[in-house]
Amino acid sequence: MPRALITGITGQDGLYLSELLLQKGYEVWGLIRGQNNPKHEMVRRTVPDVHLLAGDLTDLSSLMRALTAAQPDEVYNLGAISYVAYSWENAMLTTDVTGKGVLNMLEAVRLHTLDDPSRIRFYQASSSEMFGKVQEVPQRESTLLWPRSPYGVAKVFGHYMTINYRESYGMHASSGILFNHESPRRGPEFVTRKISQAVARIRLGLQHELVMGNLDAKRDWGFAGDYVEAMWLMLQQPEADDYVIASGETHSVRDFLVSAFAHVGIEDWEGYVRQDPRFMRPAEVDMLIGDPSKAHRELGWKPEVNFETLVSMMVENDLREQADLAGR
Numbered sequence: 236m237p238r239a240l241i242t243g244i245t246g247q248d249g250l251y252l253s254e255l256l257l258q259k260g261y262e263v264w265g266l267i268r269g270q271n272n273p274k275h276e277m278v279r280r281t282v283p284d285v286h287l288l289a290g291d292l293t294d295l296s297s298l299m300r301a302l303t304a305a306q307p308d309e310v311y312n313l314g315a316i317s318y319v320a321y322s323w324e325n326a327m328l329t330t331d332v333t334g335k336g337v338l339n340m341l342e343a344v345r346l347h348t349l350d351d352p353s354r355i356r357f358y359q360a361s362s363s364e365m366f367g368k369v370q371e372v373p374q375r376e377s378t379l380l381w382p383r384s385p386y387g388v389a390k391v392f393g394h395y396m397t398i399n400y401r402e403s404y405g406m407h408a409s410s411g412i413l414f415n416h417e418s419p420r421r422g423p424e425f426v427t428r429k430i431s432q433a434v435a436r437i438r439l440g441l442q443h444e445l446v447m448g449n450l451d452a453k454r455d456w457g458f459a460g461d462y463v464e465a466m467w468l469m470l471q472q473p474e475a476d477d478y479v480i481a482s483g484e485t486h487s488v489r490d491f492l493v494s495a496f497a498h499v500g501i502e503d504w505e506g507y508v509r510q511d512p513r514f515m516r517p518a519e520v521d522m523l524i525g526d527p528s529k530a531h532r533e534l535g536w537k538p539e540v541n542f543e544t545l546v547s548m549m550v551e552n553d554l555r556e557q558a559d560l561a562g563r
Contacts, residue, residue: 240305242266242292242340243313244285245274247420248360252311252463253282259467264305266290266298266314292336298343302355309470311358312340315390318424319364322386323517329385330392337393341400341408348406356407356470359397362390363414363455363481363523373526376412376477383518394477401475409469414455414481414525416462417545419552426488427456427549430495435553437507438499441561445507448514450489453522457482458540458548468534481525482538494546499554 239256243249244265256263264286267275278287288304290297292314302310315333316322322329337359348354366374367383382388394410401408421428426447436442457480465480496504530536540548 236260236262237309238262238264238305238307239309239311240264240266240301240307241311241313242290243315243360244287245272245278246313246317247418247422247459248313248416248463248466250278250281250420251418251460252313252466253285255463255467257282257284262286264288264301264307266301268292268314292339293331295339295343298339299346302343302347307355309356309358310340310344311360311466312337313360315360317386318422319384319386320424320516322384322389326385330389333386334389334392338396341396341406345400345404345406352404353407356475357397357409358466358470359393359408359410360466361394361397361410361412361477362387363412363525364520365391365394365412366523367518367520369520369522372522373481373483373524374479375526376479376529383520384516387520398477407470407475409472409475410477411462411466411469412477412479412525413462413465414457414479414523416457416459417549418459419549420459421549427491428553430488430491431546431549432553432557434495434499434501434550435557438501438554439557439561439563441557443507444509446509446511446514447488447492448510449516449519450492450508450510451487451521452519453485453487453524455481455483455485455524456491456542456545457538458545461538461540465530465534465536468536472533476533478530478534479525479527480530480536481527482542483525483527484542485522485524486542490542491546494543495550498547498550
């Protein structure tokens, strides 16, 4: 039975990846920060067969203990402070967790496998936010990185550190440059879930206004459940490498609003939406669109859920959830 250790197991990717690996017959271990983590019970309820370990990406010794306990064949480093807007408010913590945390995890794996550095296959969750002020359209693995947020800068550090450990120590270390991927499990602080949740509440008469930032920013959105399969496929390859994982299409935040409101039968949505400068980024990433042809060619991976289906899925989930919370 193969064994896998996942950091960031409380996030949407961690949950979907856990389910995928359990279906494939893996023994799955998840790293969770803090003894009283409020998401602990949610993980237990969602993926009860996962073994949970206490650990922190800023604490190398806890990562060493986790590796000793789990004895994994594969490590998926998904842990990060991933809310981009927050990274301006706390750039230092974002750097420590999202950037230096990658180095800690790589070093822990290296020290754990001194006899054979390629014995554990390592996945690093890189991000399309690394492209920032895009230098090429679409963005591919070779595109120059120009991050526009502390989060993006931290992800660039982790990305290049993963490449460095691969080249320096012969580790089987791959990075997935994942473009925006969403799901009903996305946190409500992220713009897509903020929209789907608000649209559901407006449809149910529980909310009357949605306050937004930039409606013209364009993103390449896909379904998180599709994207975790690409993570697993990377670690099944004979040689480690880096891959852009994307839909190859771009849609604006405005497009997401139109689709979400249309799903509940509201065409004249502008009256429900108000823009507020407080929600504008200090340095905006105007457009992201990935070129996933390498992943198509070498991994045999293609997304199954399209943009409209993703939006409908999220709104439907929030209609049910908000109705239940309101006792309807």
